[in-house]
Amino acid sequence: MEETSRALLLIADISGFTRFMRLHALTTSHARQIIVRLLKTLVDTARPPLQVAELEGDAVFFYALTTEEQLPQAAAEVKVQILRFFQAFKREIAALGQVTACVCEACTNVGQLQLKQVIHCGEVAVEQIDRFEKLFGLDVILVHRMLKNTVPSREYLMMTNPAYAACADFYTLEPERRTEDFEGVGAVETLVFYDTSLAGVLNQVPPDEPPPSLPENIGWKLKMHGRTLLELLGLRKREAAPSVPV
Numbered sequence: 436m437e438e439t440s441r442a443l444l445l446i447a448d449i450s451g452f453t454r455f456m457r458l459h460a461l462t463t464s465h466a467r468q469i470i471v472r473l474l475k476t477l478v479d480t481a482r483p484p485l486q487v488a489e490l491e492g493d494a495v496f497f498y499a500l501t502t503e504e505q506l507p508q509a510a511a512e513v514k515v516q517i518l519r520f521f522q523a524f525k526r527e528i529a530a531l532g533q534v535t536a537c538v539c540e541a542c543t544n545v546g547q548l549q550l551k552q553v554i555h556c557g558e559v560a561v562e563q564i565d566r567f568e569k570l571f572g573l574d575v576i577l578v579h580r581m582l583k584n585t586v587p588s589r590e591y592l593m594m595t596n597p598a599y600a601a602c603a604d605f606y607t608l609e610p611e612r613r614t615e616d617f618e619g620v621g622a623v624e625t626l627v628f629y630d631t632s633l634a635g636v637l638n639q640v641p642p643d644e645p646p647p648s649l650p651e652n653i654g655w656k657l658k659m660h661g662r663t664l665l666e667l668l669g670l671r672k673r674e675a676a677p678s679v680p681v
Contacts, residue, residue, distance in 0.1 A: 439558040441506060442570075443499040443513050443601065444578040445485065447477050447520050450549040450589035452493035455541065466541035473527055473548070480523040484509050485516055488570050494582070498559065498570060506556070510601040517552055517592060518640045521633060524550040549590035549630075553581035556597040573620070580617035581625070590630040599626050606636040 455466050470493065477495045478487055484499035501509040531545045557574025581593055592605070599605065610626035617623055 439560050439572065440500050441502055441556075442559045442574070443484075443501065443506075443509060443554065443556050443598065444559070444570075444574060445497045445499075445513065445517070445552060445554045446491075446494050446578055446582060447497070447524075447550060447552050448494035448582055449473060450551050451547050455544070455548060462539045462541045465537065465539055469531060469541055469545055469548075472531070473524065476523050476527045477520055480516070480519050482512075482516060482519075484512055488568075496579075500559075500561070506601050507603065510556070510598075510603070513554070514602050514605065515640050517554070518633075518637055520552060521550060522637055522640070525637075551582075551586075551589065551591050551593070553578060553593045554598045555581065555595045556601045577617065577620050577623065580620055581615070581623075583618070584613075584615045584625070586613070586627055588629055590633075592628040592633060594626045594628075596624050596626070606639065608632050608636065 449470065452470065455470070456463065474490060474493075474495060478490075481487065481495075481497060484501065485497045486499065488496040488498045490496075499509050499513055528546060528548060531542075537543075555574060555578040557577070558572055559575055560571045562569050562571060577595070581595075584593065586593065594602070594605070594610070599610075605626075605628060608628050609632070610628050613625050613627055615623050615625050
């Protein structure tokens with residue numbers, strides 16, 4: 436019998452990514468570098484017990500292996516991380532908007548990018564492939580299917596009932612209960628917390644790091660323009676844009 440482990444599965448996904456990347460040559464370079472910076476922010480914000488499973492184009496797939504006995508403590512720590520992901524993302528969006536010298540579509544529309552998170556608790560099988568660990572199982576499929584839903588918002592937190600039970604509610608917020616029909620999985624009861632209610636609890640968790648300073652943001656912008664110029668002159672190989680998951 437295949438050995439499985441209890442796990443909390445969380446995906447932090449950048450909303451508006453596809454439209455953001457469908458831009459002309461100059462803007463695409465800036466858009467790509469902005470997305471990379473935002474993804475790096477999410478990865479850097481993660482703390483144990485969360486680990487990165489995969490980078491998936493516009494999203495980061497995290498997981499936390501645990502046991503039934505350790506699940507309440509692990510879920511309590513992941514709850515804090517969820518708020519910190521929202522905090523860090525908003526902080527970076529604000530920082531990117533501080534320096535407005537560039538008027539390309541990517542730089543002027545960065546404020547339209549938002550973050551949604553989905554979380555599920557279930558069983559996974561972990562296989563070692565060379566230096567990497569790969570997660571398998573129906574629950575892994577389910578947490579990915581959760582990104583394709585009927586929620587009328589681009590910034591929210593969606594939980595399954597098992598995740599909500601593990602977290603012992605979510606900062607006493609009242610969720611919207613929805614039934615979603617996920618491809619290959621079927622009907623699943625979910626709980627959704629919208630950005631308006633989440634905003635009220637973000638200050639309950641102090642951020643891990645101070646926001647970037649204005650000189651740091653100006654330096655990053657100059658570096659971004661330098662990379663783009665080298666690409667257009669053919670002196671630097673243009674990197675492939677992050678792929679859009681199917």
